[in-house]
Amino acid sequence: ETGVTQSPTHLIKTRGQQVTLRCSSQSGHNTVSWYQQALGQGPQFIFQYYREEENGRGNFPPRFSGLQFPNYSSELNVNALELDDSALYLCASSSGTLSSYEQYFGPGTRLTVT
Amino acid sequence: AQSVTQLDSHVSVSEGTPVLLRCNYSSSYSPSLFWYVQHPNKGLQLLLKYTSAATLVKGINGFEAEFKKSETSFHLTKPSAHMSDAAEYFCVVSDPGGYQKVTFGTGTKLQVIP
Numbered sequence: 343e344t345g346v347t348q349s350p351t352h353l354i355k356t357r358g359q360q361v362t363l364r365c366s367s368q369s370g371h372n373t374v375s376w377y378q379q380a381l382g383q384g385p386q387f388i389f390q391y392y393r394e395e396e397n398g399r400g401n402f403p404p405r406f407s408g409l410q411f412p413n414y415s416s417e418l419n420v421n422a423l424e425l426d427d428s429a430l431y432l433c434a435s436s437s438g439t440l441s442s443y444e445q446y447f448g449p450g451t452r453l454t455v456t
Numbered sequence: 457a458q459s460v461t462q463l464d465s466h467v468s469v470s471e472g473t474p475v476l477l478r479c480n481y482s483s484s485y486s487p488s489l490f491w492y493v494q495h496p497n498k499g500l501q502l503l504l505k506y507t508s509a510a511t512l513v514k515g516i517n518g519f520e521a522e523f524k525k526s527e528t529s530f531h532l533t534k535p536s537a538h539m540s541d542a543a544e545y546f547c548v549v550s551d552p553g554g555y556q557k558v559t560f561g562t563g564t565k566l567q568v569i570p
């Protein structure tokens with residue numbers, strides 16, 4: 343069973359640029375969530391995709407957007423990067439959207455905005 | 457609205473002594489509760505979860521947690537700390553709903569002294 347993978351591992355961007363982060367969900371999982379983890383903080387929920395549709399969103403502006411593909415892999419896009427967007431971005435997959443289902447996390451993408 | 461408070465940002469114990477990491481939650485529903493561990497430069501790993509079955513939950517690596525509704529607590533314990541337990545621990549609450557609305561605590565960094 344393949345776990346959750348994310349790419350790239352690290353990324354450096356300049357303020358105002360756009361970035362795309364990628365996530366492959368665990369085999370058999372149809373739900374993907376994205377989180378932002380600032381240094382020294384707990385992860386914050388960005389949004390969740392279920393069967394290619396966004397079905398829940400946290401308190402993040404519209405410049406954070408995403409996609410989920412038919413194979414349930416996902417992308418996180420961030421436009422007009424700001425310095426505060428520097429963080430570890432985590433992707434998690436699960437077998438459904440029930441609150442009792444556990445999420446399996448990828449290793450994350452470290453984004454630095456200069 | 458749901459929330460999680462981890463009462464200690466840092467906990468230091470000697471190897472072989474008990475571990476107690478404290479977590480209080482707030483929820484308008486019957487939530488699911490989780491503890492995750494994050495080792496440096498590694499992804500989040502699920503330790504255990506509570507989903508309205510037994511109030512004493514056993515997890516991996518000798519950890520367990522007790523759900524106390526009257527105290528709105530879900531403290532994590534281990535009888536004897538091992539050096540490999542040194543990591544950051546996150547308490548997580550998830551309310552039932554149309555998506556996995558997950559809120560992480562701010563984390564407790566566990567230091568194990570040899």
